[in-house]
Amino acid sequence: MSTPDLDLSSVRQLVAGAVHSPDFRRATFGGAVRGAKECPWVRVVLRPVDLRGERHVQFSYFDRTKNVTKNCRETEADGPLTELLDFGFAGIHLSTGGEEIDIRTSKKGKVLLGRRTVEPLAADGPERHNRVKDVPLPEGRADRVLEVMGILTADGRVRPTMRAKYTQINEFLKHLTHVFADAGLGSLGRPVEILDCGCGSSYLTLAAHHYLNDTLGIPARVIGVDVNEEVIRKSTERAGQLGAPGLSFACGRIGTVAAKPDVVFALHACDTATDDAIAQAVTTGAKLLLSVPCCHHHLNKKIQPVGPAAVLGPVLRHGILRERTADLVTDTFRALALRIMGYRTDVVEFVSPEHTARNLMIRAVRGAPVGEPSFVGEYLSMRSFWGVVPYIEQALGESFRRLLPES
Ligand SMILES: C[S@@+](CC[C@H](N)C(=O)[O-])C[C@H]1O[C@@H](n2cnc3c(N)ncnc32)[C@H](O)[C@@H]1O
Numbered sequence: 001m002s003t004p005d006l007d008l009s010s011v012r013q014l015v016a017g018a019v020h021s022p023d024f025r026r027a028t029f030g031g032a033v034r035g036a037k038e039c040p041w042v043r044v045v046l047r048p049v050d051l052r053g054e055r056h057v058q059f060s061y062f063d064r065t066k067n068v069t070k071n072c073r074e075t076e077a078d079g080p081l082t083e084l085l086d087f088g089f090a091g092i093h094l095s096t097g098g099e100e101i102d103i104r105t106s107k108k109g110k111v112l113l114g115r116r117t118v119e120p121l122a123a124d125g126p127e128r129h130n131r132v133k134d135v136p137l138p139e140g141r142a143d144r145v146l147e148v149m150g151i152l153t154a155d156g157r158v159r160p161t162m163r164a165k166y167t168q169i170n171e172f173l174k175h176l177t178h179v180f181a182d183a184g185l186g187s188l189g190r191p192v193e194i195l196d197c198g199c200g201s202s203y204l205t206l207a208a209h210h211y212l213n214d215t216l217g218i219p220a221r222v223i224g225v226d227v228n229e230e231v232i233r234k235s236t237e238r239a240g241q242l243g244a245p246g247l248s249f250a251c252g253r254i255g256t257v258a259a260k261p262d263v264v265f266a267l268h269a270c271d272t273a274t275d276d277a278i279a280q281a282v283t284t285g286a287k288l289l290l291s292v293p294c295c296h297h298h299l300n301k302k303i304q305p306v307g308p309a310a311v312l313g314p315v316l317r318h319g320i321l322r323e324r325t326a327d328l329v330t331d332t333f334r335a336l337a338l339r340i341m342g343y344r345t346d347v348v349e350f351v352s353p354e355h356t357a358r359n360l361m362i363r364a365v366r367g368a369p370v371g372e373p374s375f376v377g378e379y380l381s382m383r384s385f386w387g388v389v390p391y392i393e394q395a396l397g398e399s400f401r402r403l404l405p406e407s
């Protein structure tokens with residue numbers, strides 16, 4: 001519901017009311033009103049935090065390159081809040097346990113108010129409540145970003161057709177948080193740079209940006225890359241709609257877009273695009289790679305039951321067994337290549353198979369010795385057993401080949 005022509009003091013009252021309400025969740029301020037005094041911040045996010053048993057309000061101020069976070073006791077929050085409101089932000093979004101409030105100031109200075117009630121979380125009983133709490137981007141309450149992405153309805157329910165994608169992105173983000181500190185990403189002193197390779201409709205791209213910046217308060221810039229012009233056009237449009245600073249998209253092949261990411265994602269990047277994403281991470285020195293491969297055509301066409309692999313003739317005879325063998329062999333080569341290039345690598349199930357059959361994740365953290373002889377030996381033995389040169393070798397190029405003694 002929208003109400004035109006709200007006055008400034010009502011805006012201040014609404015904001016203060018939300019921030020001081022016991023079920024306050026988040027307030028976001030962004031966009032400049034025409035003629036307002038110059039503001040050093042492109043976005044400011046407020047959320048409640050509990051420090052030493054006392055409720056505080058955390059103010060996160062974002063400019064284009066960094067963020068500054070300040071915590072103040074809730075009883076002392078009105079001063080910084082007034083300073084903030086004096087800048088006259090064009091968009092203010094308030095989120096409490098029971099209500100989502102949107103305050104927008106038009107170019108002509110008209111203040112428009114949109115409010116809608118949302119169901120309280122705990123009303124659904126313990127089972128649902130646990131599920132809500134345990135995932136990075138919970139359902140059961142309104143979330144504008146997930147709504148714009150088409151995943152949640154306005155009242156916070158997952159659209160039935162989006163359940164699998166919703167689960168995939170939540171599980172992916174869990175893996176990210178699990179290895180975040182171990183990869184040295186918690187102490188960069190600057191925003192984390194993430195590159196999402198083969199971003200497609202950008203569900204993961206937007207979700208990662210939202211989760212890190214808005215939920216965890218970790219400044220992060222995310223770039224989505226895809227060869228498909230149409231998905232990039234739509235994703236750019238969505239990012240504009242959300243007004244999310246530090247979120248951008250580029251149309252091009254993986255590896256051709258200039259970027260020096262700390263983290264590389266590849267969720268279901270087709271066939272050898274996964275190898276290109278691995279090469280992008282390695283050659284730019286990314287601290288972390290999270291890759292969930294998709295189809296594997298390259299080796300499927302090459303593996304033959306000849307030489308030492310002749311014994312596997314009965315396996316390669318059947319299409320489905322051949323396909324699965326090629327999948328396993330391809331991902332084993334990838335994991336080994338990453339180990340050789342100095343990444344601590346493991347291969348894990350990233351989500352239950354009911355949400356996608358392509359559910360294996362290669363997780364690699366930089367920081368191991370480069371060219372470890374035992375891994376080089378394993379790699380060469382595998383290559384000679386199968387009589388193939390996997391595409392990962394081509395993607396990694398000379399810096400990889402020179403670590404293989406026989407080349
Ligand atoms: C199956 S979709 C996955 C999209 C998204 N990551 C997701 O999981 O929702 C694969 C995407 O990779 C893109 N792609 C394939 N090869 C690529 C390449 N070499 N460079 C960039 N994008 C590529 C495709 O255009 C497609 O959008």
